Amino acid sequence: MNVLSRRLRRLPFLLFIVLQGLLLFFGAFSWRPGPKLGRWRGPIEAYATVTRTLGPYRFFAPPVEPGLFVQIHADGPPAFDEILGNDMTQEAALKIGATQSSFSFYRNVPLLLEFASRQFFERHPEYKRVEVTFGWYRVPSRTAWRSGERTSMRKSLQMSFQRSD
């Protein structure tokens, strides 16, 4: 009787563990709650999102590509150069007073660059003019690097801003 009651007491937690295991296993293979789940779909999706149970866990999985970048240049002295990248955080190097973001979400790139320049001027009052460039970074192959080629930026849009005050 004792064994039975203990098993019954453990059952809900065991059920939770099993369901959680199933959710994360199938979630890792891109399973998502579909319409067949009816009214359960929303709560399952909410639970899985909050607990980050559903995968896939394909960080840096193929391919690794250069992303979008915003490059900031201000004339000195001393000259200021900083690059913000897409998606990846440059920890402890948030020098311009703005941080990377998923630039691809922004259709209004000029506005994004204006924001970046405003943040820059706020953070660095000593600079009067800033040049902000939006583009892609092209990484040469190792062979090309050995023959002297270096990482270069394919400029998409470049804007200059002047402090007005």
Added chain:
Amino acid sequence: MMFVDNHSNTRSPAAGASGTVVPPAHLWARLLRFGMGCALLFQALGVWPDLKYIATWNALVPTSVTEMLNFRWFPRVGWFTHLLPHVGLDGQKAFVFFFALYTMLLIALIVNFYPKITSLLVFVLHLVIAGSIDFTLYGVDRFASIGLFYCVLAPGRIALPEKSDALWRSIAVRRLLQFHLLVLYWNAGIAKSFGPQWWHGDAVWTAVTQPIFRGMIDVASLAALPGVAVLAGISTLMIEIGYPFFILPKKTRSFWLAAVVSMHLGIGLFMDMWSFAFVMIALNLGGFGAEYVAELLHWRPQMAWRPFGRKAEMERAVNTR
């Protein structure tokens, strides 16, 4: 498999009958909380000086925009904007308040102060903050949430002699964490293996040459020695795909754990992604490293300070196989 304490055992403090070190059932939870707390505190301290540029309504990516793009039920600072002004916390102060509370709770998590409730509060606050500054984060917040979720589920303190139900729950949650790590690494490894980039070393090369990754690696030497990038890529694949097969058997566990920890330290060193590295190391140590920490504590009992359990408690926690 862990069993209840054997008080008659007079052998060395943390050694079982077979001589193998078996940690007390809650040590893994303490280790996980300690590791997650340290990793996230490190991240939070890095963010503090730039908080107003990251998490305000006027940030480069305004929080209002981030919050709009999240699921409507995902917790966020915006939910509290109607309440906080009543207590003088409007605008930017709201973010500072949430972040200050989060930072203090991380310290509480490290020192194991009311571990269950602290873990829950940190988990919720992390979601609220992540939901409002999503664009400023990368994968680290996702893994941090996973780790904090297990901190919530993990046992707080198990009275000795360990109660069978508490012990059972502790083992069940730890197994779930281990399973999560197995699925996570295997999935990541398999996905990477489909890309020729990882076999040719191009993935490593592309990653470290990008201007945002300012690690300690000399790119020129990596170009001069192409084999190093190939080796790094293939080692990553081997470690991740082999994770479920080599971390579970006790004979290979210590080696594989060391390999995984080294891989993450390498990510920290060469790609400057320290928060990610620390979070992953904390998850791995929580899932598979408790035995080795117990060994360490046994070798140097003066290290058995409060976050890992009091010395006396450790000495009583003599488990047998």
